[in-house]
Amino acid sequence: xxxxxxxxxxxxxxxxxxxxxxxxxxxxxQLGYTFGAVAIAAAIAxxxxxxxxxxxxxxxxxxxxxxxxxxxxxxxxxxxFALAIGIGFKAPLLAFVILAIPPVLSGAYAGVxxxxxxxxxxxxxxxxxxxxxxxxxxxxxxxxxxxAGIRSGILQVVATATLAxxxxxxxxxxxxxxxxxxxxxxxxxxxSILVTALALVLEGIFALLQRLIVPRGVTAGQIxxxxxxxxxxxxxxxxxxxxGK
Numbered sequence: 001x002x003x004x005x006x007x008x009x010x011x012x013x014x015x016x017x018x019x020x021x022x023x024x025x026x027x028x029x030q031l032g033y034t035f036g037a038v039a040i041a042a043a044i045a046x047x048x049x050x051x052x053x054x055x056x057x058x059x060x061x062x063x064x065x066x067x068x069x070x071x072x073x074x075x076x077x078x079x080x081f082a083l084a085i086g087i088g089f090k091a092p093l094l095a096f097v098i099l100a101i102p103p104v105l106s107g108a109y110a111g112v113x114x115x116x117x118x119x120x121x122x123x124x125x126x127x128x129x130x131x132x133x134x135x136x137x138x139x140x141x142x143x144x145x146x147x148a149g150i151r152s153g154i155l156q157v158v159a160t161a162t163l164a165x166x167x168x169x170x171x172x173x174x175x176x177x178x179x180x181x182x183x184x185x186x187x188x189x190x191x192s193i194l195v196t197a198l199a200l201v202l203e204g205i206f207a208l209l210q211r212l213i214v215p216r217g218v219t220a221g222q223i224x225x226x227x228x229x230x231x232x233x234x235x236x237x238x239x240x241x242x243x244g245k
Contacts, residue, residue, distance in 0.1 A: 042150060050109070054112055099157055111148075
């Protein structure tokens with residue numbers, strides 16, 4: 001318990017919130033890597049996932065690709081890019097893009113595939129083109145799973161972005177590395193708390209966003225069947241009830 005208190009004491013030390021390399025600047029660097037990598041991954045994976053989900057073609061390839069990319073070690077990939085293109089912002093960003101593609105791709109094609117085929121057939125029967133079916137039916141109804149894929153990608157990248165220190169010298173990994181080198185466990189724990197808190201905040205924001213974008217008819221759930229009661233009384237079996245008895 002004392003270690004946790006010391007970790008929070010390190011976080012709320014006024015010295016950590018001003019000057020070069022302070023906590024706010026490291027958090028912004030962490031968020032920059034996270035949203036930058038997921039934005040690039042979404043630009044690549046979402047159109048591809050929508051195409052796979054709509055046409056049903058290439059799903060096996062997408063599943064194999066997602067599984068293969070998930071198996072790649074993040075640190076090893078980061079070091080390879082750093083050696084290939086040099087130390088700087090680009091190497092970790094590329095590594096995090098590859099890390100974010102699998103969940104975003106999976107969410108995109110799973111969201112479209114999850115739409116009831118009867119709804120899609122009804123849209124086609126009304127004369128909608130394939131583009132209209134995709135954009136006006138499948139994407140709105142599959143939006144919760146699409147956002148869930150983006151949400152999963154953000155959570156994976158925001159935790160892994162601490163590794164950016166090894167290639168660019170930025171993000172919250174600076175504090176973790178400094179704590180390990182100097183054996184300052186208060187700094188190490190404080191930085192770990194910051195990463196955890198940042199991940200929880202982003203999780204809460206995207207969980208709320210996922211609930212807000214669900215179409216109203218989907219969130220309503222099953223509608224109870226309402227039938228008007230017959231105006232005529234039903235026949236009864238047995239002896240009629242007489243007055244006074």
